[in-house]
Amino acid sequence: MHMADALISPAVGGTMWAATAGLIAYSSKMVAKDLDSQRVPLMGVLGAFIFAAQMINFTIPGTGSSGHLGGGMILAILLGPYAAFLTMASVLTVQALFFADGGLLALGCNIFNLGFFSCFLAYPLLYKKIVGSAPTPQRIVIGSLIAAILGLQVGAFSVVLETLFSGITALPLGTFVLLMQPIHLAIGLVEGFVTAAVVIFVWRARPEILCSAAERRPAGMYSLRPVLLGLAGAAAVTGAALSWFASANPDGLEWSMFRAAGTEELTSPSNSVHHSLATIQDKTAFLPDYTFKTRDAEDAAEAEPSWPTVDPGTSVSGLVGGALTLVVAVLIGLAAKRRKGTEA
């Protein structure tokens, strides 16, 4: 469920980056305030543990497929929300940089989707309330299951929203939701059970680990208010940025929603709507695509080199030019290489 750079727009990516950066800064402050210096290596090594644990695949009973641990919940249970969020963010950063799992621009989205919901919503509001300070196996199972499922459901829905607001995919909202939520219900079930199994194992072997983790931040001691305020702020910014984006670029979301309404067959009206939307877009676009268009606006059908118009001449020149550019790019690369070779 890692978002990719290719599927999001700069507005969405930037907004989520801002929200995530705020959360990281706030969590860093909270972790730094904690005088327990043991936490520094603990967080680092637990981040590596999440990676390592993801290497162990187990077979899911009855299906024949295999799964692995996601890790957000376990981190929250062992470290508390702030440290867990930082650790999860670091895991996702390494995944983005080395495995290209999700991109650099999408990193904000990914940290938010996978870290925020499990650490700041599912863990304190569900797991903590259900398990309390005296864990029993039943409570751990129920708490992890509910928390993991809800955390992943919200995260998956957030992926859907971010993708739709970016307007790169043509998937309508309903289909996309039907695609994502059931899959993540299954993933959440597995994740919840596995989390519970590992936590129970640790609780049986070394109960003091869980107790000290629970005591470190008793439910009443840290307040969720700043986090919720931050979330509200992020939501407001997101809303503003997205509505600006949606209106500046009706081609994406509104267009796919229009299609989702089932008017696919009515070609001429849809064309005209699309056309008027396109002209609005041309007028309001943040970065006008083709600057020399205005110069020969006279015969727009002939000279306008934008893709959306059906114009064979344009498409041929586009193909020729594209191929040419590619060849030139590769040649420059080869030339640079040869020069480097003679230097060395």
Add this chain to the structure above:
Amino acid sequence: MTRIGNHFFDIGYMDSLASDDSILHRLDPRAKLITTLVFIALVVSFEKYEFSALIPFVIFPVIQISVGGLPAGYLVRKVLLVSPFAILIGIFNPLLDHEIRFYIGAIPISGGWLSFLSILTRFVLTVLSVLILIATTGFNDVCASLEKLGVPRPFVVQLMFLYRYLFVLTVETTRMVRAVSLRSFGSSGIGVKTFASMTGHLLLRTLDRAQRIHLAMLSRGFDGHIAILRSMRFGWREIAYIFGWSFLFFLFRWYNIPNIAGTFVTGFFS
């Protein structure tokens, strides 16, 4: 299991690439980080049906690969490995968006295919640029530059710690998985019970290790503050690098180079 090993061997390989020496490797990591961010932001800022204008951006990874002496085939394979999600979401575009955009000869090209192509191009460009950043800079230098650019220190320290122990725990886990598979005589997979016990043990070992590390740090004078020693020099070379590339990217963003070139060439022949 061998696949897992390879996966992590990869990280080491990327790091060994980063320890090479070239003009690109010698640049201040901050310059490379900023330029890569500008590149990604501009590549994804195009309208969803834009394909031709994305092509000139290929020059950035191509030049970096050749100047940095990076293995192109290896990087492309790595990009393909992670492509399924983008393809999965993107493939719905041709299925849902049938509007004809233009014709190549007699073959109609629908908006769906065009935007699918656009998604794939964006995907390859953005992913490739990030991999190249790591392969020419190295993770620790990227972290250090993050710190200099104002990322909160606890998070940077966390990243470096994670990276340092990634290898240690990976080797340990590989040993555990190998031990289990040797004792299960090739039977399919690990059951949930075994998994919980294995992961639990791994977790306990990890916690113990964290405690040992902490003691070792304390005995070396750790006072809750980690000092990062790294000398970075941001000179004219770096400024030229950032502005040169950014200028080119903005040029590509505003002018559709392939269309201009194509119109010129086809106009010349007709």
